[in-house]
Amino acid sequence: MGVDREPGHTTASVKPLRTxxxxxxxxxxxxxxxxxxxxxxxxxxxxxxxxxxxxxxFQVLSSIRSGPPADTTPITLLHxxxxxxxxxxxxxxxxxxATPIVAIDLPGHGGSTDVRGDLKQTATMIASAIxxxxxxxxxxxxxVALHLALAFPELVERLVLIGATGGIDSEIERSQRQxxxxxxxxxxESVGVETFLDEWLAQPLFASLTAQQSMxxxxxxxSAAGLASSLRLCGVGTQAPLWxxxxxxxxxxxxxxxxxxxxxxxxxxxxVASIGNNASFMAIAESGHSAHLENPTAASTAVAEWLxxxx
Numbered sequence: 001m002g003v004d005r006e007p008g009h010t011t012a013s014v015k016p017l018r019t020x021x022x023x024x025x026x027x028x029x030x031x032x033x034x035x036x037x038x039x040x041x042x043x044x045x046x047x048x049x050x051x052x053x054x055x056x057x058f059q060v061l062s063s064i065r066s067g068p069p070a071d072t073t074p075i076t077l078l079h080x081x082x083x084x085x086x087x088x089x090x091x092x093x094x095x096x097x098a099t100p101i102v103a104i105d106l107p108g109h110g111g112s113t114d115v116r117g118d119l120k121q122t123a124t125m126i127a128s129a130i131x132x133x134x135x136x137x138x139x140x141x142x143x144v145a146l147h148l149a150l151a152f153p154e155l156v157e158r159l160v161l162i163g164a165t166g167g168i169d170s171e172i173e174r175s176q177r178q179x180x181x182x183x184x185x186x187x188x189e190s191v192g193v194e195t196f197l198d199e200w201l202a203q204p205l206f207a208s209l210t211a212q213q214s215m216x217x218x219x220x221x222x223s224a225a226g227l228a229s230s231l232r233l234c235g236v237g238t239q240a241p242l243w244x245x246x247x248x249x250x251x252x253x254x255x256x257x258x259x260x261x262x263x264x265x266x267x268x269x270x271x272v273a274s275i276g277n278n279a280s281f282m283a284i285a286e287s288g289h290s291a292h293l294e295n296p297t298a299a300s301t302a303v304a305e306w307l308x309x310x311x
Contacts (some may be wrong), residue, residue, distance in 0.1 A: 066096040066103075073157055076133040077103040078126070078141030080163075080290075082200055082227060084110035087215045091296035095303060102130070106141060108230035109222055115229035119239055123147035127155055134307065136160040138292060140234065143167075146242055149249055158310055159253045160303055163264045163289045166271060167241035178237030185228035193224050208260060208288040215293075246274040252310040253279040256299060258287035280306070 075095060079087050085103035092101055105112040107122055115122070122144055135156045137145030142164025149156040168174045188196045197219055200206075206214065232238075253275050257268040265283060272279040282302050287294035 066092065066101045072099060074100040074102060074131065074133045076126075076130050076135045077101060078106060078135065078137040078144050079103070079109070080139035080141055081230060082109075082197065082219045082222060083138075083215070084218050084221060086110070086218050087293075089213070089215065089293060089296060091292040091300050094296065094300035098304070099134075099307075102133075104129070106144065106230070108226035108228075108234075112226075114223075114226045115233045117233065119144055119147045119234050120151065122234060123151050127152040130155060132157050134158045134160065136162070136303070137164060138162040139164065139289070140230070143236065143239060144234075146246075149251065150242065150245060153249070153251060156251055158251055158307065159249070160256065160306075161253065161268075161271065162256045162292055162299070163258070163261065164255070164271065165236065165264070165267045166243040166246060166274060167239045168236060169241050169243065174237050174239075174241075176237070178235065181231045181235035181237050185231040188228050188231070189224050193220060193222060193227065196224070196227070205261075205289045208258075208294055209290055210294075213290065213293045243270070243274050246271065247276050249275050250278060252306075254303065254306045255279060255281045256284055256291055256302065257281070258289060258291035258294065259283040259285050260288045261291070264289060282306075 077085070077088055077092060079085060085105045088103055092103060095101060104126065107113060107117075107125070108115040117125070126144065126148055132155050135145045135148060135158075137143070137160070139162070142161040145156070145159060145161060146164065146166065149159050168177060197216060201209070201214055201216070253272075255268040255271045257265040259265070268281050272281045284291035284295050284299050284302065287298075292299040
């Protein structure tokens with residue numbers, strides 16, 4: 001089966017991350033031990049020598065690194081909305097014991113600049129920043145990961161999606177969602193990050209997260225302008241549905257959803273059916289939408305075992 005590259009994309013050149021004189025690079029890499037303690041391993045190897053990706057409008061990507069030297073295929077982590085690269089917690093720590101990891105702040109989050117393009121453009125920017133890797137995306141990060149895999153399959157050796165979707169089918173529903181996200185972005189800018197996070201994390205979707213698992217302190221480091229730009233430009237209402245193109249993905253794909261997350265479990269099964277025989281679904285027990293945070297050992301074990309089977 002031929003690969004149907006994302007329309008409007010060209011092959012990304014994989015180059016060392018570097019600083020640019022016109023931008024302030026967010027120096028978000030620490031040196032030694034695990035992700036959750038914010039102190040990263042220094043001996044990472046030559047694949048990821050810097051922090052800057054030259055992409056859409058000279059945006060800056062911030063990242064943190066962990067794990068052993070990069071003599072094996074690294075893992076690239078793409079977080080969810082209102083999170084940062086430091087919001088992967090024990091899930092990432094456990095994977096980093098055997099695999100080099102780079103966790104990226106998505107545009108509009110953490111140390112990265114505000115969103116200046118849609119999901120396709122975001123994928124292009126990330127493509128210029130990463131080496132071929134196993135890409136793991138959660139929620140918003142999962143949608144970015146799907147665009148990355150469709151547009152730049154040579155950079156996504158294997159793909160893991162957590163609580164992700166291929167988009168909204170109905171044009172009317174997409175338009176309604178886009179309007180709702182625009183209203184939500186306006187509200188966010190009006191009330192500020194702290195009040196918005198109170199409201200966001202109070203949704204039933206996140207009800208099963210403990211205070212520690214929610215990583216509220218990290219989320220609070222985001223700016224209202226950055227999060228609002230993400231809602232307006234990368235919200236699911238702005239995304240053309242990908243369902244009829246997913247069978248062009250030829251790399252191994254693992255789809256995870258929390259066993260208590262009925263909506264995204266159904267969407268997960270649909271993702272697998274749309275992708276084909278190279279995709280598989282696994283439910284993570286005793287968890288909701290943030291399965292990798294609520295049950296990190298089960299989620300990391302599922303990923304590690306799948307990686308060993310598909311290597």
